[in-house]
Amino acid sequence: MSESATINALAKRLQKGDEKAGAAIFDRFATPFYRYFLSRTNQKEIAQDLVQEAFAKMLQNIAQFNAEIGNFSSWFWQIARNLLIDSFRQKKPVQSLEVMQETGFDVVDPNEQVQTNAEMQRVLAIADELPEEERELFHSYFIADVSYADLAVMTGKSEANLRVMIHRLKKKIAKIYDSGF
Amino acid sequence: MIQGFKDTIRQWHLKSRVHRALQPEKEFLDSARESFLKSVRTMNGNSTARMMAHARYWRYAFVALFVVVIGTGGLAALADNADVPTDNVLYPLKRVSEQVRLDLTLSDEQKIKLHEDLAQRRLRELEALRAAAASPAPTPVRTAAPTATVLTVTASASRTPAAASASKRVQMIQQLNQDFRDEVDRAIERAERVRMPDGSDRKIEICTRFNQAVQDHLTSPRDSSTGDWLKTRCLIQVKVSQ
Numbered sequence: 001m002s003e004s005a006t007i008n009a010l011a012k013r014l015q016k017g018d019e020k021a022g023a024a025i026f027d028r029f030a031t032p033f034y035r036y037f038l039s040r041t042n043q044k045e046i047a048q049d050l051v052q053e054a055f056a057k058m059l060q061n062i063a064q065f066n067a068e069i070g071n072f073s074s075w076f077w078q079i080a081r082n083l084l085i086d087s088f089r090q091k092k093p094v095q096s097l098e099v100m101q102e103t104g105f106d107v108v109d110p111n112e113q114v115q116t117n118a119e120m121q122r123v124l125a126i127a128d129e130l131p132e133e134e135r136e137l138f139h140s141y142f143i144a145d146v147s148y149a150d151l152a153v154m155t156g157k158s159e160a161n162l163r164v165m166i167h168r169l170k171k172k173i174a175k176i177y178d179s180g181f
Numbered sequence: 182m183i184q185g186f187k188d189t190i191r192q193w194h195l196k197s198r199v200h201r202a203l204q205p206e207k208e209f210l211d212s213a214r215e216s217f218l219k220s221v222r223t224m225n226g227n228s229t230a231r232m233m234a235h236a237r238y239w240r241y242a243f244v245a246l247f248v249v250v251i252g253t254g255g256l257a258a259l260a261d262n263a264d265v266p267t268d269n270v271l272y273p274l275k276r277v278s279e280q281v282r283l284d285l286t287l288s289d290e291q292k293i294k295l296h297e298d299l300a301q302r303r304l305r306e307l308e309a310l311r312a313a314a315a316s317p318a319p320t321p322v323r324t325a326a327p328t329a330t331v332l333t334v335t336a337s338a339s340r341t342p343a344a345a346s347a348s349k350r351v352q353m354i355q356q357l358n359q360d361f362r363d364e365v366d367r368a369i370e371r372a373e374r375v376r377m378p379d380g381s382d383r384k385i386e387i388c389t390r391f392n393q394a395v396q397d398h399l400t401s402p403r404d405s406s407t408g409d410w411l412k413t414r415c416l417i418q419v420k421v422s423q
Binding site: 014017019022023026027030031034035038039047048051052055056059062063066119120123124142143145170174 | 199216217220222224237
């Protein structure tokens, strides 16, 4: 059974109130959602709130999801993206990634190579300067690991088009990085 | 190629580093998980939510039922219109459609006319059935419909299952005889109760018409009981009316 079919089966069980299915869905989506929200808002508290709101909204609308014709993963990512857009509309202050790096994102392994850390900061800083559409693609695809299929639903673009855009985005970031930004 | 390989490794390393840097705190995950599962438990007890989950299936069921009803109604009307023979799979639907037509007819005069038409149909069906039984080879049968409708029952004998037992055919003939009598009875009973606007006696008309029809179509000794019944029925009716 494909991952998409497995998740759809979990969603169907959740519609019937299956708690174990709910736990499995939480474990599958909570961390990618958090990364997505944190990378876009750069604020831990807002990211945490948005994760909880996303799950609450999903549960509120789960009865309307049709597992026969839809993909739960894409549907749920769409909910997450809409919440983020609503959050931006409320004009909550957004920190820059560089400020966040200085003030606090947890470095899990303090023995990590210094070079890699510096590289990561540079790549994130480059991403922070990208146009909105490319920035969203960068955070969704590279940071939150959203699949092409889900991205296609979220952005309304075809998977083929997204593959080309992401390929170009990789080259663009590499070029800026190599030019010594 | 080696450079490309190195780039891929570096990208993967960076990605994994970013993932670890953006890892949610365990305390947050645990508390959010518990809060979410609590909501699931609440939803589980909420019958409205469950009803909404089933609402879609009810919608599908309703649409399917609607399609079946419309489809069956259409087939029944088609079978009735085409006056399908007794060996046709749509024959039971034709009989249902006839009954619906009777139920929907309000005027007494129209009802009498309809009963007469249906009695004529039963006679034609009897004749076709008898012809099919008499000739094993497929033979086109021209019905003697009073409305001049020519119904060619092509290969009616072959459509009647070859293995159909004689007793089944006899049963069908008996049933059609009975149905014919019922239709004539109802027509006569209704004619008895209703005074026609033109003052004519419909009972005598009906009896005369069906006496002739029975003589024309049911010449077989097997069906003579229907002819005898009709004579008795009509004599009584004529006597009463006089």
